[in-house]
Amino acid sequence: xxxxxxxxxxxxxxxxxxxxxxxxxxxxxxxxxxxxxxxxxxxxxxxxxxxxxxxxxxxxxxxxxxxxxxxxxxxxxxxxxxxxxxxxxxxxxxxxxxxxxxxxxxxxxxxxxxxxxxxxxxxxxxxxxxxxxxxxxxxxxxxxxxxxxxxxxxxxxxxxxxxxxxxxxxxxxxxxxxxxxxxxxxxxxxxxxxxxxx
Numbered sequence: 179x180x181x182x183x184x185x186x187x188x189x190x191x192x193x194x195x196x197x198x199x200x201x202x203x204x205x206x207x208x209x210x211x212x213x214x215x216x217x218x219x220x221x222x223x224x225x226x227x228x229x230x231x232x233x234x235x236x237x238x239x240x241x242x243x244x245x246x247x248x249x250x251x252x253x254x255x256x257x258x259x260x261x262x263x264x265x266x267x268x269x270x271x272x273x274x275x276x277x278x279x280x281x282x283x284x285x286x287x288x289x290x291x292x293x294x295x296x297x298x299x300x301x302x303x304x305x306x307x308x309x310x311x312x313x314x315x316x317x318x319x320x321x322x323x324x325x326x327x328x329x330x331x332x333x334x335x336x337x338x339x340x341x342x343x344x345x346x347x348x349x350x351x352x353x354x355x356x357x358x359x360x361x362x363x364x365x366x367x368x369x370x371x372x373x374x375x376x
Contacts, residue, residue, distance in 0.1 A: 208239035211327070211335055213366025219252050221265050222356045223294070228252040228265060234364065238275065246273050246286055248321075252360075265358065267292040267343070269321050280329040288321040292345050294356070317347040317355075329368065337364035 215232040230252035238244030247270045254263040269290030275282050293316040325339020338361075345356040 208237050208244070209368075210238075211236050211366040211368045213335070213337065213364045215250070215337070215362045215364040217250060217252055217360050217362045219265070219358050219360030221252070221263070221294070221358050223263075228254050228263065230264075232362070234366070236273065236366075238273075242274055242276065244273050244275065246271060246288065248288060248290070263295055265292070265294045267319065267321075269319070271321070281326055282328070282335075283326040284324070286321075286323045286325075288323070290319055290321065292317055292319040292343070292356075294345075315347055317345050319343055319345045325362070327366070333368050333370075335366045335368050337362070337366065339364070 212235045213233070215234060216229070217232060218227060218229045220226070221228050230250065232248060232250035234246060234248045236244055236246045248267070249269075250265075250267050252265045267290055269288035271286060271288030271290075273284050273286035275284035293314065295314045321341055321343045323339050323341040325337055327335045327337050329335050341360050341362065343356070343358045343360075345358070347355055
């Protein structure tokens with residue numbers, strides 16, 4: 179009888195330990211959302227504004243710190259030609275955020291690769307002036323942004339943000355680089371929340 183009681187006690191303790199270990203493993207290590215954006219931008223080259231769409235994903239793994247990945251494709255709305263002006267970017271970096279109920283304001287700094295094609299009118303002007311023309315240029319870039327996510331439902335966040343980009347290139351007409359600015363409006367699916375690490 180004594181052996182049976184001892185065996186049951188050990189089994190119970192072992193089960194409690196196993197459950198205790200399973201709980202942290204089952205919880206997610208951070209907070210994840212994946213979304214899409216609509217953007218309006220001043221490209222700082224040849225046209226007044228461009229607009230388009232993008233995608234983003236955030237993973238917040240500490241109390242106030244996370245990472246973000248962005249993709250954006252913006253086009254000149256007044257040019258329907260296949261070779262019309264466009265601006266494309268791929269970026270990744272960090273963000274710092276705060277929480278105020280359903281509101282999560284943040285600042286971010288990203289690094290990535292940008293590509294643009296010049297408007298045909300600008301290329302023609304360069305050629306007529308005897309200057310080098312670059313129909314398409316790809317270059318490294320940095321991006322600084324501020325914005326806020328707002329939880330309208332437990333799994334849906336909406337976003338408004340402003341961005342300032344700095345494109346590095348010595349090619350004319352970039353000179354010392356483009357500095358596009360833009361406003362982004364986004365909506366994201368927020369995965370069931372885990373408990374971010376402290």
